[in-house]
Amino acid sequence: MKTGTTTTRVLGIFALMITAWVVVSAFFLTPADVVQGDSVRIMYAHVPTAWIAYLAFVTTAVASGLSLARKHRTLGFDRVAGASAEVGVLFMAMTLITGSLWGRLTWGTFWQWDPRLTTTLFLFVTYVGYLAIRRVDVDPVRRARRSSVIALLAVLEIPLVHFSVVLWRSLHQEASVLNTDGDVRLDDLMLFTLFSGVVAFTLIFVWLVVHRQRLAAMSDVERLVGLDAAITARRAESTVGGGGR
Amino acid sequence: MNAILAIARKDLRIEWRTRTLLARVVPFALLVLVLFAVALDSEPLLLRAAAGLVWLAMLFAAMLLVQRSFDVETADHALDSLLSFVSSPSKVFFGKALSMFVQLFALAVVLLGAAVVLYGARVDGDGVVLLVTVLITATIGLSVVGTLYGVVVANMSGRDSLLPLLALPVLAPLLIGAARATEAALGSDTIDLANGWAWVALLVTYAVVFGSAGAVAFAPLAQSDS
Numbered sequence: 519m520k521t522g523t524t525t526t527r528v529l530g531i532f533a534l535m536i537t538a539w540v541v542v543s544a545f546f547l548t549p550a551d552v553v554q555g556d557s558v559r560i561m562y563a564h565v566p567t568a569w570i571a572y573l574a575f576v577t578t579a580v581a582s583g584l585s586l587a588r589k590h591r592t593l594g595f596d597r598v599a600g601a602s603a604e605v606g607v608l609f610m611a612m613t614l615i616t617g618s619l620w621g622r623l624t625w626g627t628f629w630q631w632d633p634r635l636t637t638t639l640f641l642f643v644t645y646v647g648y649l650a651i652r653r654v655d656v657d658p659v660r661r662a663r664r665s666s667v668i669a670l671l672a673v674l675e676i677p678l679v680h681f682s683v684v685l686w687r688s689l690h691q692e693a694s695v696l697n698t699d700g701d702v703r704l705d706d707l708m709l710f711t712l713f714s715g716v717v718a719f720t721l722i723f724v725w726l727v728v729h730r731q732r733l734a735a736m737s738d739v740e741r742l743v744g745l746d747a748a749i750t751a752r753r754a755e756s757t758v759g760g761g762g763r
Numbered sequence: 764m765n766a767i768l769a770i771a772r773k774d775l776r777i778e779w780r781t782r783t784l785l786a787r788v789v790p791f792a793l794l795v796l797v798l799f800a801v802a803l804d805s806e807p808l809l810l811r812a813a814a815g816l817v818w819l820a821m822l823f824a825a826m827l828l829v830q831r832s833f834d835v836e837t838a839d840h841a842l843d844s845l846l847s848f849v850s851s852p853s854k855v856f857f858g859k860a861l862s863m864f865v866q867l868f869a870l871a872v873v874l875l876g877a878a879v880v881l882y883g884a885r886v887d888g889d890g891v892v893l894l895v896t897v898l899i900t901a902t903i904g905l906s907v908v909g910t911l912y913g914v915v916v917a918n919m920s921g922r923d924s925l926l927p928l929l930a931l932p933v934l935a936p937l938l939i940g941a942a943r944a945t946e947a948a949l950g951s952d953t954i955d956l957a958n959g960w961a962w963v964a965l966l967v968t969y970a971v972v973f974g975s976a977g978a979v980a981f982a983p984l985a986q987s988d989s
Contacts, residue, residue, distance in 0.1 A: 586983070640932050640935050643928075643932045644932045644933070646928070647925075647928040647929040647932065648929075650925060650928055650929075651915070651916075651919075651925065651929065654919050654920065654921065654925070663983050663984075663986075664915065664983075664984060667915070667980045667983055667984055668915060668929070670980075671911070671933070671976060671980065672933075674972055674973070674976055675932070675933045675936075678936040678965075678968070678969055678972065679932075679935055679936050681936070681965070682935070682936035682939045682940055682965055683936075683939065685939075685961065685962070685965065686939050686943065
């Protein structure tokens, strides 16, 4: 069995081609920033990964909501939710890593307790927990119900985290050594490269989620078929064993 | 309402007879406060961090209490029978949250007392009202979130490690709010009473949001099989 189809193959080829263009443009064609120098090139990876991470978690939330609300195809939506969360956690890890590297170069420090960063970190930990829960339940129906509820609770949690962190930072007027204003003036080519990066990463995201959820469907089927096969095998054994005695 | 009170009373009676809170959770939380003092090894730093450390110890202790509260329910499928006795599953949720609140509130009072004794924290006139309000609102939030995630991991293998992983990130806003408001109530250079009340507003919002979410989400989570 395969998880690929003609559509996903075309999608994959497009994603590869655009990624190749982004790499070439980001490293060689776009100019270095006046202030930040070459370190600005991290942006072409950092911004798209952050976008994908948030897109992935929105997808998870929507798919989980559909999985809970609908009577049919609940398992399908749940598999999309799980696949999307897995890809999201991966991309969020890349966002945090590229972000802290960029921060080291431009702010002089790997980490800052700024609202956006702190919220992203809590979001990351929340979805690591969500994935941990998904691994526990073996029964797909129970897993779907439980993990959908958790994904929707995370949607409640994130605005509260963000709001509390914003309030927390605004009440603590500690002298910031660093200028957090990381805005970069973008010319047309830089903007286009950044945009291509977002498109490329979105295609990669779709490609990964499609494959991952098909794989999940196969493993659910395999578990059912495997169970039936095991029962048949045991039955056969017992009849043979019974006859022997 | 009677069902809620009956469930809370049942949980508190179990607690009173087994004395888990008294014999294990309170000593554990106090030990955490002592260990913080040893680890930080600086009295001005301890005084500055007292509010945050108390609430951190509360969060850890709450994880133990929540596990205990659902260990009782998962043994012999007690939760299933409990659900069949009430008209709505949300009553079980509020009942368990209520008993959790009573226990956690008692614990919070003990821990604040310990912060006064061990860390030299001071409670003076103006701060008392704020302090009591913070204790009540934050403990309500902690109880509802604890109960909600307690039922999520109930019946799961490896729930001891899953509960903190799931619940602690969700409790982050509560920790920030409760710690800052308590700091304001205890008197601090960095935050005044008015800002402390702003945090209480966040704590109330938090308790309302997760209280309602818990009432809705408890039913699908508590069903053992469908």
